[in-house]
Amino acid sequence: MDFYYGLxxxxxxxxxLGLSAYxxxxxxxxxxxxxxxFAVGAYTAGMLTVLAGWHIAxxxxxxxxxxxxxxxxxxxxxxxxxxxxxxxxTLAFGEGVRLVFFNFDYQIAKGGIKVGPLGGEGFRQIRFxxxxxxxxxxxxxxxWLFVIAAxxxxxxxxxxxxxxxxxAVGEDELAAQSVGVNLTAVKVSAxxxxxxxxxxxxxxxxxxTTHIEHSSFNVLVATFAIAYPIVGGLSNVFGTLAAVIFxxxxxxxxxxxxxxxxNLLFGALxxxxxxxxxxGFFGRRH
Amino acid sequence: MLDFAQVVLDGLLFGATxxxxxxxxxxxxxxxxxxxxxxxxxxxxxAYCGLLVLQVMAGAPAWLVFLCGFLAGGVLGYVxxxxxxxxxxxxxxxxTLMSTVGMLLLIDEIIVHATxxxxxxxxAMFDDVMLRAGELSLRGDLLLVFAVxxxxxxxxxxxxxxxxxxxxxxxxxxxxxxxxxxGIRIGRVNALTFVVTGLLGGIAGALIGASVGTLSPLLTLPxxxxxxxxxxxxxxxxxxxxxxxxxxxxxxxxxxxxYRGVTxxxxxxxxxxxxxLVFRPGGIFSxxxxxx
Amino acid sequence: MLELRAVSRHxxxxxxxxxxxxxxxxxxIVGLIGPNGSGKSTAVNVIAGLFPVxxxxxxxxxxxxxxxxxxxxxxxxxxxxxxxxxxxxxxxVWQNLWVxxxxxxxxxxxGFFARWxxxxxxxxxxxxxxxxxxxxxxKQDELAxxxxxxxxxxxxxxxxxxxxxxxxxxxxxxxGMNSEEIGQLRExxxxxRGRGITIVLVEHVMELVMGVTDRIAVLxxxxxxxxxxxxxxxxxxxxxxxxxxGA
Numbered sequence: 029m030d031f032y033y034g035l036x037x038x039x040x041x042x043x044x045l046g047l048s049a050y051x052x053x054x055x056x057x058x059x060x061x062x063x064x065x066f067a068v069g070a071y072t073a074g075m076l077t078v079l080a081g082w083h084i085a086x087x088x089x090x091x092x093x094x095x096x097x098x099x100x101x102x103x104x105x106x107x108x109x110x111x112x113x114x115x116x117x118t119l120a121f122g123e124g125v126r127l128v129f130f131n132f133d134y135q136i137a138k139g140g141i142k143v144g145p146l147g148g149e150g151f152r153q154i155r156f157x158x159x160x161x162x163x164x165x166x167x168x169x170x171x172w173l174f175v176i177a178a179x180x181x182x183x184x185x186x187x188x189x190x191x192x193x194x195x196a197v198g199e200d201e202l203a204a205q206s207v208g209v210n211l212t213a214v215k216v217s218a219x220x221x222x223x224x225x226x227x228x229x230x231x232x233x234x235x236x237t238t239h240i241e242h243s244s245f246n247v248l249v250a251t252f253a254i255a256y257p258i259v260g261g262l263s264n265v266f267g268t269l270a271a272v273i274f275x276x277x278x279x280x281x282x283x284x285x286x287x288x289x290x291n292l293l294f295g296a297l298x299x300x301x302x303x304x305x306x307x308g309f310f311g312r313r314h
Numbered sequence: 315m316l317d318f319a320q321v322v323l324d325g326l327l328f329g330a331t332x333x334x335x336x337x338x339x340x341x342x343x344x345x346x347x348x349x350x351x352x353x354x355x356x357x358x359x360x361a362y363c364g365l366l367v368l369q370v371m372a373g374a375p376a377w378l379v380f381l382c383g384f385l386a387g388g389v390l391g392y393v394x395x396x397x398x399x400x401x402x403x404x405x406x407x408x409x410t411l412m413s414t415v416g417m418l419l420l421i422d423e424i425i426v427h428a429t430x431x432x433x434x435x436x437x438a439m440f441d442d443v444m445l446r447a448g449e450l451s452l453r454g455d456l457l458l459v460f461a462v463x464x465x466x467x468x469x470x471x472x473x474x475x476x477x478x479x480x481x482x483x484x485x486x487x488x489x490x491x492x493x494x495x496x497g498i499r500i501g502r503v504n505a506l507t508f509v510v511t512g513l514l515g516g517i518a519g520a521l522i523g524a525s526v527g528t529l530s531p532l533l534t535l536p537x538x539x540x541x542x543x544x545x546x547x548x549x550x551x552x553x554x555x556x557x558x559x560x561x562x563x564x565x566x567x568x569x570x571x572x573y574r575g576v577t578x579x580x581x582x583x584x585x586x587x588x589x590x591l592v593f594r595p596g597g598i599f600s601x602x603x604x605x606x
Numbered sequence: 607m608l609e610l611r612a613v614s615r616h617x618x619x620x621x622x623x624x625x626x627x628x629x630x631x632x633x634x635i636v637g638l639i640g641p642n643g644s645g646k647s648t649a650v651n652v653i654a655g656l657f658p659v660x661x662x663x664x665x666x667x668x669x670x671x672x673x674x675x676x677x678x679x680x681x682x683x684x685x686x687x688x689x690x691x692x693x694x695x696x697x698x699v700w701q702n703l704w705v706x707x708x709x710x711x712x713x714x715x716x717g718f719f720a721r722w723x724x725x726x727x728x729x730x731x732x733x734x735x736x737x738x739x740x741x742x743x744x745k746q747d748e749l750a751x752x753x754x755x756x757x758x759x760x761x762x763x764x765x766x767x768x769x770x771x772x773x774x775x776x777x778x779x780x781x782g783m784n785s786e787e788i789g790q791l792r793e794x795x796x797x798x799r800g801r802g803i804t805i806v807l808v809e810h811v812m813e814l815v816m817g818v819t820d821r822i823a824v825l826x827x828x829x830x831x832x833x834x835x836x837x838x839x840x841x842x843x844x845x846x847x848x849x850x851x852g853a
Contacts, residue, residue: 189704189705189716192697192701192704192705193705195694195696195697196694196697196701196702196705199694199695199696199697200692200694202656202692203688203692203693203694204694204705205675205676205677206654206656206676206680206685206686206688206692207680207685207705207706207708207765207766207768207769208677208680208681208706208708208709208769209677209705209708210677211677
């Protein structure tokens with residue numbers, strides 16, 4: 029049973045990653061920076077629970093804030109680059125964050141051993157869950173609490189005026205401006221919301237894997253983040269969830285028997301999927 | 315000071331390979347207004363294919379390996395075109411982008427499988443030659459890399475400006491509708507663009523293998539990122555921009571390494587990119603094709 | 607209400623508009639006509655804030671609009687429609703109008719406290735009225751992209767009205783319409799004047815322009831070559847020359 033709980037944990041955290049890209053994608057910005065915000069959240073939460081002894085809940089709150097703040101800071105310069113340039117710029121940002129953590133050391137002694145992030149070796153011993161007696165089941169529920177909250181919030185956005193404004197901006201910026209929409213406010217706010225969600229996801233990730241390092245937040249993770257909403261379709265949040273389940277549960281785990289070949293299959297499947305269903309599995313609205 | 319100059323020189327010479335990769339990204343963008351994220355991976359893939367020559371003919375000369383890499387790159391370019399660009403409708407840019415990502419993963423994995431994850435040695439030419447220019451030394455193999463890269467760039471510019479294909483390509487990049495109406499077969503032009511950039515990528519991959527001495531699948535992601543940085547700094551769609559930016563990045567990279575070491579080097583290259591994005595988002599040259 | 611003083615807009619070597627003077631009084635309906643390429647759409651774009659002026663000033667109620675971005679001009683009361691309709695195709699008719707409620711009045715209504723005091727109901731009611739006015743009642747959940755061409759044009763106008771404009775710039779609203787539709791459009795424009803909206807109408811379709819405007823300005827090669835009542839313009843030899851050639 030533990031295996032399935034573990035799988036559910038992975039699906040949950042990846043859904044948060046996908047949702048963070050989803051909200052930004054609605055405004056027409058293809059952002060490969062979400063892995064960077066995810067990393068910021070991961071290291072923040074990890075450092076707070078391990079080095080400062082915080083409880084996981086406020087640590088995640090801090091992750092969300094740090095993720096949001098970083099995203100907000102990225103959101104403004106991002107306005108100056110359009111289309112594919114933005115893809116490259118955000119990819120570079122994500123890589124930049126990874127490189128920062130690659131060079132980041134901050135260790136303190138705790139009970140005779142040194143804990144904390146150590147550059148290339150990463151950040152080990154993030155043991156809040158095991159040290160406090162949380163079972164795999166408990167952790168899974170905890171993660172899904174946040175996933176459901178995020179999905180509910182975004183679902184509600186989608187039905188609100190804000191959601192319509194986001195999509196209007198994504199569809200036609202010129203027309204949106206001409207009816208009075210403040211593009212800057214909309215695009216930066218979407219980026220900030222995405223950053224908050226990614227931050228929480230990262231914080232949760234750090235704690236269930238107990239060991240994070242710079243390579244956990246590389247270009248591939250960044251592309252997974254946008255792959256989910258693209259493959260799932262931008263109609264609603266369930267598309268992203270479905271894509272995560274499909275990718276993680278069926279592909280990665282279900283094809284486990286195929287051993288090393290499943291990564292190969294994964295790439296081939298994406299190529300095939302995009303050729304067959306260019307608008308994603310849950311296609312256009314209505 | 316001498317160290318600095320030497321390091322800059324070596325960097326500039328090696329930067330010619332980045333220039334080629336940058337050209338590949340920027341040319342596809344200029345003609346099809348799309349980004350092919352699998353390009354650097356395909357280039358390395360082409361270089362790997364070059365090694366097949368050694369399987370068939372042990373002890374084959376290095377230049378034959380390079381040539382094979384060159385040609386394999388072109389073939390791979392066509393394959394990528396078919397898989398990611400030919401069938402996906404123009405109105406789905408996200409789908410195209412994702413399919414190139416899928417292609418990147420696929421090529422990476424094929425390489426890992428074929429080589430069982432072990433890095434392979436790559437033949438070099440003139441690596442024992444060392445020329446002197448005053449106080450500075452010029453590595454023979456780097457000089458070759460630079461010379462071949464320059465030759466390819468010159469050939470490309472010749473094709474673009476002096477041949478019918480080149481003119482057709484430039485026409486398509488500026489006004490695809492009008493070009494079609496004039497009888498230019500867009501599908502053909504696009505496919506050939508991929509083949510040409512594939513050829514450039516293949517030789518770039520081979521040259522990188524030659525100067526570094528080994529090839530490993532770990533090269534693909536950093537090369538993708540660097541190639542994109544070069545493309546952006548040079549200006550999306552501008553070939554002269556990509557050339558200059560490639561040399562620039564090569565030079566700066568080495569300088570950063572000299573002063574801050576290997577682990578921090580890439581971070582500073584990233585900072586270089588951000589400086590450009592803040593002060594000159596259009597890149598060194600604004601795009602050749604006025605498609606905006 | 608609106609004043610253009612010696613406004614020029616150059617694109618590289620091309621002088622899209624050159625030294626244009628135009629005054630529009632409150633409550634007027636002014637037509638802007640001219641052959642293709644005469645600068646009519648550029649004038650609209652400059653007033654709406656899409657391009658900055660190369661020289662000259664654009665004044666709205668005495669205030670110089672220089673540097674004000676488009677969405678801020680909207681809040682001052684300047685709205686426009688697009689020649690090639692630019693609806694949010696993937697949004698419903700209702701959402702297209704909803705998204706456009708950005709006037710200062712509507713923004714205040716969305717403020718934290720106003721919301722609890724029945725603000726939302728007001729906004730909803732206004733959208734319903736707009737749908738009624740544009741003959742789109744009952745179509746509110748239809749995707750904008752699925753509407754018939756005529757309906758899309760009406761939605762484009764309705765959306766501009768949702769912003770509660772004081773000045774409305776209509777960019778060739780009658781293009782592609784048949785006589786009956788043009789008649790309906792004319793009626794709608796007159797009703798808008800009745801509500802106190804000032805209108806600048808850029809148009810090719812003479813039937814509409816001559817029938818609904820108070821004054822007409824004629825552009826050719828970016829410059830104003832004539833201005834007057836519809837009757838005066840119809841008989842102006844310069845205008846005839848511009849349209850029929852020999853320029």
